Structure formats: C-alpha cells, structure tokens
Amino acid sequence: MKYLLFSLSTLLLLILTACGGASSISVDKNSVSFAIDGGEENVSVTADGSWNVKDCPDWVKTETQEGVIIIKAERNETGAAREGNIVLQGKSNVEATITVKQFSKCTHITPASDEVEFEKEGGTETINIDTDGSNINVEAPDGFSATFADGVLSVTAPTNEEGAKRGEIKLTCDNQSATIYASQKGSICPTCRGTGKVKCKSCGGKGYVTHAYSDDWEDDYGCSDCGGSGKDDGSLKLGSGRVKCPDCGGTGH
Ligand SMILES: [Zn+2]
Ligand SMILES: [Zn+2]
Incomplete structure (x- = not known):
C-alpha cells in the first residue's frame, strides 16, 4: 500500500511537472542567512503551477510544502563563512533563486x-x-x-x-x-560647565598677586584681571578670582 501511494504520488508529481510546470515563480525572500549554529528558515513561494528544487548547496537541506520551502542548515564547522544558491524551477526556463549564507566564527x-x-x-x-x-x-x-x-x-x-x-x-x-x-555637543559650555566663568589665570583664583621686591620685602596687590585693586597698605581690594569664560564669552552656552 505504501508502495502504491508512493508510486501514485510520484506519478502525480510527474504529471504535474510535465503539464503544470509554473510559468511564474516568486519568493518572498531572495536570501536567508544562518548563524554559525544553523537552524531553519521558511521562504514563501508563489507559483502558478508546480515547481521543484533544481539546485541546492550540499550543506543545505530543503523540504517543500504547499507554497513554502523550508531551508535547513547544520552548524557550520568549516571555519569559514559559506554561501550558495537554491534554485527553484517551474517550466524549463522559469526559475527563482534563493541565496543561502551561513556565518562562521567571527574573524573581524x-x-x-x-x-x-x-x-x-x-x-x-x-x-x-x-x-x-x-x-x-x-x-x-x-x-x-x-x-x-x-x-x-x-x-x-x-x-x-x-x-x-x-x-x-x-x-x-x-x-x-x-x-x-x-x-x-552640549547645550552648556564644557569649559565653564555653564557658569560663564573660569578661574582667573593671573592670580590662580586667589584674587591677589604677590610682588616680591627683595627677600624681606613683598607686597600683595589686588588682581586687576579679576576686578581687584589696591595693595596691602590698607587699600587692598581682592578680585573675585573668576573671569569671563573665553570659550563662550560668559554666556555659559
Ligand atoms: Zn564657557
Ligand atoms: Zn585674578
């Protein structure tokens, strides 16, 4: 019985192929790719008649069902990526190609x-x-x-x-x-972090500068670069130690 069924289905297929070979075949994916471990991918096939798998890379197995081809790949042990084409054929000059790729271990x-x-x-x-x-x-x-x-x-x-x-x-x-x-880029100036001001270079942020006239004679002066004035004779006015940020002109942006 099994043999009979097989023969019948083979016969049917032969008849279909002979008489009903598709005059148009299209696939919903022209390429499928597998990771190193392999797996299974389905591709839908639209055809107006029968079709068969004409070519297939030897590392790929296919299974066909109504309107779909199931593509299977084992783990890729070759150490290199591989690629091949599955060709579906209807009438002798009617074909559709699905490119199959499989990656290997990543090399770069x-x-x-x-x-x-x-x-x-x-x-x-x-x-x-x-x-x-x-x-x-x-x-x-x-x-x-x-x-x-x-x-x-x-x-x-x-x-x-x-x-x-x-x-x-x-x-x-x-x-x-x-x-x-x-x-x-940011919305605030990275140099002053949005404050618009940076430390005064002239006084190092202290607000005054020291002039030494000799080993035992020195005077502190208010740093004029950051708004100071006078000296330490009672007129000393410290500077703020901060000056306008040169990168944003003081806007902080
Ligand atoms: Zn700034
Ligand atoms: Zn200063």
Whole structure:
C-alpha cells in the first residue's frame, strides 16, 4: 500500500511537472542567512503551477510544502563563512533563486569609521561595519543607544540639554571587538560647565598677586584681571578670582 501511494504520488508529481510546470515563480525572500549554529528558515513561494528544487548547496537541506520551502542548515564547522544558491524551477526556463549564507566564527569587526559625532539636537547616525560575525553584541554608553543589523550600526542620541558628552560604543563577537567613539555637543559650555566663568589665570583664583621686591620685602596687590585693586597698605581690594569664560564669552552656552 505504501508502495502504491508512493508510486501514485510520484506519478502525480510527474504529471504535474510535465503539464503544470509554473510559468511564474516568486519568493518572498531572495536570501536567508544562518548563524554559525544553523537552524531553519521558511521562504514563501508563489507559483502558478508546480515547481521543484533544481539546485541546492550540499550543506543545505530543503523540504517543500504547499507554497513554502523550508531551508535547513547544520552548524557550520568549516571555519569559514559559506554561501550558495537554491534554485527553484517551474517550466524549463522559469526559475527563482534563493541565496543561502551561513556565518562562521567571527574573524573581524571592522567599522568604516571609529567615531560618530552629534550636534546638541541629537539624531541617528549610521556606520557600516564589515564583519563575518552573526551575533554582534553592542554596548552603548550613557546618553547614546546603538543597534546593529545587516552590517550597519545605528547610533542614536537624544537632544542634549546638558554638557558635551563622550563615550565608547563596544562591538564584540567571539574573540573580536571594535570600539567607536561617540560624542555629542552640549547645550552648556564644557569649559565653564555653564557658569560663564573660569578661574582667573593671573592670580590662580586667589584674587591677589604677590610682588616680591627683595627677600624681606613683598607686597600683595589686588588682581586687576579679576576686578581687584589696591595693595596691602590698607587699600587692598581682592578680585573675585573668576573671569569671563573665553570659550563662550560668559554666556555659559
Ligand atoms: Zn564657557
Ligand atoms: Zn585674578
């Protein structure tokens, strides 16, 4: 009985192939990729007749069901990434191709750039990453977020209401790693941290300067650069020890 069923189904398939070979075949994915561990992927097939699997890489197994092809790959033990094509055929000149890739152990993570910079308004920037790793782990510092997909790292920074930010984004996979330096301009001046003032260089913030005339004769003078005046004969007026920030002109922004 089993044999009969088999024969019947084979016959049916032959008839279908002979008479009903699809004149159009399309697939919902032209490529599938597997991580080093392998797995299973389904691709939907739309055809107006019967089709069969004409070509398939030897490291891939397929199973066909109504309107779908199930693609399976074992763990990749070859030590190298691999790629091949599955070709579906309807009528003799009607084909659809699905490219199958499988990653191996990650051998490199190479960013196209090792820095990403944002204006204070923030936004999203992308960096192409050349890698054969399939499960790249991404760590972003505070104030930034980062995701990796299909060879592209997307880094996002929200509007920065504070001081300038810097941080390192780490990409790791197996024994490989890469660092990308992220920075964002801030809404406040990083030199004075928004205060608009910095320590007076002339007096080191003391508000006065000392002049020594000899070993036993010196006078303190109010630092004129930060608003002081007079000397220590009773007229001394200390300076504030702070001067306008040279980077922001005192605005703090
Ligand atoms: Zn400043
Ligand atoms: Zn001063």
